[in-house]
Amino acid sequence: MKAIVYSGTGASSVLSLVERDIPDPGPGDVRVRVVVSGVNPTDWKARSGTSIAFPDVVPNQDGAGVVDAVGDGVDDVRVGDRVWVYLAAHGRPTGTAQEFTILPADRVVQLPEGVGFDVGASIGVPAMTAHRALTVHEHGPSRLAPDALADRVVLVQGGAGAVGHAAIQLAVWAGATVIATVSSDAKAELARAAGAHHVLRYPDDALADRIREIASDGVHQIVEVSPAQNAALDVDVIANHGSIAYYANNNGDEFTAPINPSYAKNVRWQGLLLYTMGSAAHHAATEDISAALRDGVLPVGESAGLPLTWFPLEETAAAHDAVETGTTGKVLIRVSEEDA
Numbered sequence: 001m002k003a004i005v006y007s008g009t010g011a012s013s014v015l016s017l018v019e020r021d022i023p024d025p026g027p028g029d030v031r032v033r034v035v036v037s038g039v040n041p042t043d044w045k046a047r048s049g050t051s052i053a054f055p056d057v058v059p060n061q062d063g064a065g066v067v068d069a070v071g072d073g074v075d076d077v078r079v080g081d082r083v084w085v086y087l088a089a090h091g092r093p094t095g096t097a098q099e100f101t102i103l104p105a106d107r108v109v110q111l112p113e114g115v116g117f118d119v120g121a122s123i124g125v126p127a128m129t130a131h132r133a134l135t136v137h138e139h140g141p142s143r144l145a146p147d148a149l150a151d152r153v154v155l156v157q158g159g160a161g162a163v164g165h166a167a168i169q170l171a172v173w174a175g176a177t178v179i180a181t182v183s184s185d186a187k188a189e190l191a192r193a194a195g196a197h198h199v200l201r202y203p204d205d206a207l208a209d210r211i212r213e214i215a216s217d218g219v220h221q222i223v224e225v226s227p228a229q230n231a232a233l234d235v236d237v238i239a240n241h242g243s244i245a246y247y248a249n250n251n252g253d254e255f256t257a258p259i260n261p262s263y264a265k266n267v268r269w270q271g272l273l274l275y276t277m278g279s280a281a282h283h284a285a286t287e288d289i290s291a292a293l294r295d296g297v298l299p300v301g302e303s304a305g306l307p308l309t310w311f312p313l314e315e316t317a318a319a320h321d322a323v324e325t326g327t328t329g330k331v332l333i334r335v336s337e338e339d340a
């Protein structure tokens with residue numbers, strides 16, 4: 001089988017295409033024939049990081065495909081199942097940039113009938129992060145379902161990003177009033193297509209006023225990609241007992257926030273990291289996301305607010321570069337044909 005590997009960290013040029021034997025799944029593991037591999041910022045960041053824990057690593061956490069073998073003790077996943085996977089390369093060297101990958105059964109989730117592999121490969125990192133961001137609040141729901149966020153206002157900073165896109169879709173599905181911020185008219189179109197009820201441009205000195213015009217009592221939950229730039233604005237527009245779920249360090253590694261209004265409003269600054277948030281949060285996310293997929297509310301593609309940019313497996317390095325340089329939407333790799 002074909003696999004993309006790297007044996008030392010660095011620029012995307014460390015990635016190379018190799019031929020390997022197809023591995024057999026061990027007890028509790030599942031082998032997936034990968035159809036589509038999804039690329040996220042975490043994949044190029046890991047590749048360009050300081051070190052790797054294995055002799056070599058196949059990159060990419062996300063993907064979708066078909067189960068083609070299961071190990072002993074696996075009874076909830078069957079050969080032939082269409083699935084999406086998450087954290088494929090976390091704590092293991094077996095990402096999705098290869099024709100067959102091995103994962104623990106609990107990182108393999110059924111893809112509902114009619115949901116495409118392009119959707120499946122776009123879920124893991126973005127939607128699970130968005131789910132966590134929408135469910136870690138003092139007075140908000142710990143699970144998402146229709147009406148779970150009814151009567152709540154959610155502000156998604158960066159509504160045309162991959163995580164932002166998933167946050168809009170999940171929050172709208174759950175009944176929230178969703179405000180998204182974007183940096184251009186083209187991105188505004190995408191955030192609207194994702195379902196945001198209100199889309200505002202940044203930077204804008206009057207942004208806080210515009211948000212309060214929509215949410216006079218403040219926003220209850222903020223999904224924050226850039227606390228370094230937005231912390232003060234977030235505190236300005238947050239409601240009493242509101243929470244700011246921050247998941248990235250875009251445009252700055254440190255943030256300051258005004259203290260008095262933060263405590264006066266009982267603000268919760270809630271960090272989150274997919275790798276460390278815990279298996280209970282992972283399983284809650286996979287269950288709720290599966291329900292959202294069954295309801296057909298997580299489409300991808302330009303008309304759904306998430307343009308897709310495709311690469312063949314051989315061009316995985318270019319796919320990583322596309323994500324690193326900020327390609328809008330989702331970068332996907334065609335690994336094999338759907339009906340191989």
Ligand SMILES: NC(=O)c1ccc[n+]([C@@H]2O[C@H](COP(=O)([O-])OP(=O)(O)OC[C@H]3O[C@@H](n4cnc5c(N)ncnc54)[C@H](OP(=O)(O)O)[C@@H]3O)[C@@H](O)[C@H]2O)c1
Binds near residue numbers: 158159163187229272
């Ligand atoms: N903690 C976790 O577990 C976790 C999980 C997933 C992703 N992440 C991290 O989250 C970040 C985003 O990931 P992604 O896949 O969504 O990337 P992406 O698709 O590139 O989206 C990033 C978005 O952030 C927007 N943005 C940047 N500065 C902003 C600001 N000041 N206000 C509002 N929006 C702003 C960008 O818009 P403009 O370019 O137009 O400004 C862009 O739309 C990455 O750093 C990634 O590593 C963390």
